[in-house]
Amino acid sequence: MTQFDYDLFVIGGGSGGVRAARIAAAEGGARVGLAEESRMGGTCVIRGCVPKKLMVYASEFPGEIEDARAYGWDVQAHGFDWAKFRGTLEAELTRLETAYRSTLKNAGVSIHDARATVMDAHTVELATGERFTAKHILIATGGWPFVPDVPGAELAVTSNEMFHLETLPKRALVVGGGYIASEFACILNGLGVQTTQFYRGAQILRGFDDEARGHVANAMQAAGIAIHCGTDVMRLEKTPGGIRALATDGSEAEFDLVLYATGRKPNSAGLGLEALGVALGRNGEVKVNDWSQTAVPSIYAVGDVTDRVNLTPVAIREGHAFADTVFRGVPTRFDHKDIASAVFTQPELATIGLTEEAARALGPTEVYAAAFRPMKTLFAGRQDRVLMKLLVSVETRKVLGCHIVGAGAGEMIQLVAIAIGMGATKEDFDRTVAVHPTMAEELVTMRKPTRVV
Structure with a gap:
């Protein structure tokens, strides 16, 4: 019987790789190694969702200060101190990176701070020259910003x-x-x-x-x-x-x-995958089956490097499903349908399920939509408008999609996602008593469709 240095070697210390490593080690009893060439935490924690959301919060205060004055508060904004904010932000990212490292170490994962490439179906090589063998290899290297080739x-x-x-x-x-x-x-x-x-x-x-x-x-x-x-x-x-x-x-x-x-591309270049028979797509995405397995049976991939649904929670769920399947004896395939998401523009856009255009293509669809000025900013004299939208199948009565534009849209869509995932009908929404006064009550008080498409 072949003896390997590790049961699992993970390349990439982002959300998907860390979750897979932790579950495989702590709950699956596996010997796990993980290599990360940059900071632990990956795109989301270090250069994506987390710092971006903190910047979103910072950028919203001018409007909130203006609203506060309209509500009677004697407050003034004396300018934004970017250097102070940036220093606090970097300290927070360091704290989160430390937490990620502690989580892995507490689970028994061996961390290697170096770039890793795949030499064969069971061997990885670090930039330090060290080589390790593993029964399974997981590629979780995420994505990287794409810049078009234009002069300058x-x-x-x-x-x-x-x-x-x-x-x-x-x-x-x-x-x-x-x-x-x-x-x-x-x-x-x-x-x-x-x-x-x-x-x-x-x-x-x-x-x-x-x-x-x-x-x-x-x-x-x-x-x-x-x-x-x-x-x-x-x-x-x-x-x-x-x-x-x-x-x-x-x-x-x-x-x-x-x-x-202008978009991101899977971070798969230079890993040595194609030479081993691992199929890559046109944009460099690692091709996998429903179990996140590549054409080489011992090599798997999760997260943005597979270019399926490029969201942090999806990478986490894919990594967890992989660990459950391979190391916990619980075969699990992650369903990529009906995944809620939010865009943290101002105002926020949050969505779950089908767009109106996609729903229309499937069959007759009732569109329930309401646009209105929310109480909070209406009182302050702002012209903000909220959009609430439900798409309902005429045939099955199921709610096929929900789209919300307005403050707190991301918070609202999380709970709507549960209902839609359970197959809720428009009548289920109608039977729900409204919470008043809220913006979200509009989701359960729209009685007549604005149009049928």
Whole structure:
């Protein structure tokens, strides 16, 4: 019988890899090694969800201070101290990284702070030259920002660098129309930066419900963000005063910062996978089956490197399912259907299930939608509008999708996801007594469809 150094070797210390390692070791009794070439915690903890959400919070205070005055509070904003915020942010990320390391060590996982590559079906090599054998290898290396090949692209930054800027710019250009680009456009605008957003498509937030993303775009523009759809960067040039961006629409303007948020690609290059017979997709994604297993039976992959549903909670669930299946004797396949998500723009967009466009393609669908000014900001004299939307199958009466645009949308969608996951019907929603006065009560008080598509 072959003796291996480890039962499992994980490459990547992000959310998916850490969860798989911990469950395999602590609950599956496996000997586990894990290699991470950067900071423990991966994209979400170090350069994604966590620091970004803290920046979202910081950027919301100007509006809240303005509202406070409308409510009778004598408060004044005396400017934003980026250096102070950044220092506190970096301390918090260090705390979280330490917590991740402690969790792994307490579970009995051996941590290797080095890049690892796969030599064969059961061997990994570290950048230090050390080699280890393992019965199973898990690839959990996540994704990496993609920057198009345009002249002057080296002058731009990506989301990775946004949390470590020396100073806050006065003028910023955000290139991209996805959730990362749109979130950072709102963050910068909220922090007082004159913000422009370029997107080559017809409307930002492609893939989300058309009505909902239009609602978000209108609110962003009303807040002062200059969104230019159908526009891309032709080239960037260094100038004495900043960076000049020449656009495909013939315009040009100067900025202090250019952020490329044009998508992310699976971080699979240079791992040695293709040479072993592990299939990679067109964008470098590691191809896996429903059990997260590659074409090489001993090698698995979870998280963004597989490019299935690129969300932190999904990576965690995939990693847990892998550990349950391989090390706990509990065969588990993670179902990628009906996954709730939130976009932390201002206002927030949260969604679960089908968009109106997708629901319509499946059959007759009732659309229940309500747009209204919420009590809190209405009192303060703001023009904010909330959107609540349900999509209901005419045939089965099941709620196929829910889309919320407004403050706290992410908090609301979490509970709606439970109902939709259980197959709730519109009548189930109707039978639910409203909690008043709240924005969420609109989800259970919309009685008549606004349209049938």
